[in-house]
Amino acid sequence: MQLPAYATKGLTKVYGEGRSAVHALRGVDLEIPAGEIVVLLGPSGSGKSTLLNIIGGLDRGTAGEVLFRDQRLHEMSDAELTRYRRDHVGFVFQFYNLMPSLTARENVELVTEIAADPMDPDEALSLVGLKERTDHFPAQLSGGEQQRVAIARAIAKQPDVLFCDEPTGALDSATGRSVLKVLADVNARLGSTVLMVTHASSQAQMADRVIHFADGNIGEIVENRNKLTPEQIAW
Numbered sequence: 001m002q003l004p005a006y007a008t009k010g011l012t013k014v015y016g017e018g019r020s021a022v023h024a025l026r027g028v029d030l031e032i033p034a035g036e037i038v039v040l041l042g043p044s045g046s047g048k049s050t051l052l053n054i055i056g057g058l059d060r061g062t063a064g065e066v067l068f069r070d071q072r073l074h075e076m077s078d079a080e081l082t083r084y085r086r087d088h089v090g091f092v093f094q095f096y097n098l099m100p101s102l103t104a105r106e107n108v109e110l111v112t113e114i115a116a117d118p119m120d121p122d123e124a125l126s127l128v129g130l131k132e133r134t135d136h137f138p139a140q141l142s143g144g145e146q147q148r149v150a151i152a153r154a155i156a157k158q159p160d161v162l163f164c165d166e167p168t169g170a171l172d173s174a175t176g177r178s179v180l181k182v183l184a185d186v187n188a189r190l191g192s193t194v195l196m197v198t199h200a201s202s203q204a205q206m207a208d209r210v211i212h213f214a215d216g217n218i219g220e221i222v223e224n225r226n227k228l229t230p231e232q233i234a235w
């Protein structure tokens, strides 16, 4: 049987100490099957980004276990966590974090130059529909195009897992839909597990599994048997 992409046990995160301590995660037990599109929904402040950052290796829990396949992230040194991120994980954030002085291709090359088994940067940009814009700088691209460069950068290393925190948050719905379509394509073509946080609850219709978060823990996990394509979703 294939190992889940992730398993957490009793995952806890407390920011700060004493009276000002914030309990962002309160003992989360979770399994995320490999190859799925998983959407995290929940109110602001419920801990979604905290969970994403910890299983993405950007932050550490205060207590509990986090496994990526059979690798124990909670026991890794900083150098091992960096290697885990470099070898396995792609990130897409709401704000694209592109380097303004580099072209679209050069932004993607920042990642492909250090990845183990990267795609050609031009191929990654073609996959997101930007073949004609590879020599443009971020300031010459629209918000949706910049987000697609950020996705090209994230997928160019052919990651096992793609983490997306509000990837359509700054986009109009037509542009957001084309970005979701790219994520669905990457999931189908590369088999990458896609983990997406969104406030647009209708986007959960494209997921295999929807995790509802509330107050630092999982309220409910729902398997979606009627998965829709991004084109079929309105928000």
Ligand SMILES: Nc1ncnc2c1ncn2[C@@H]1O[C@H](COP(=O)(O)OP(=O)(O)OP(=O)(O)O)[C@@H](O)[C@H]1O
Pocket (backbone or CB within 6 Å): 015, 016, 022, 023, 024, 042, 043, 044, 045, 046, 047, 048, 049, 050, 051
């Ligand atoms: N660096 C930090 N220091 C202190 N508290 C933090 C920090 N990061 C997050 N928190 C707190 O932890 C809780 C969970 O935050 P988190 O960002 O994970 O929620 P979220 O569900 O992603 O929210 P949103 O939907 O608004 O992005 C919140 O109460 C938040 O204020």
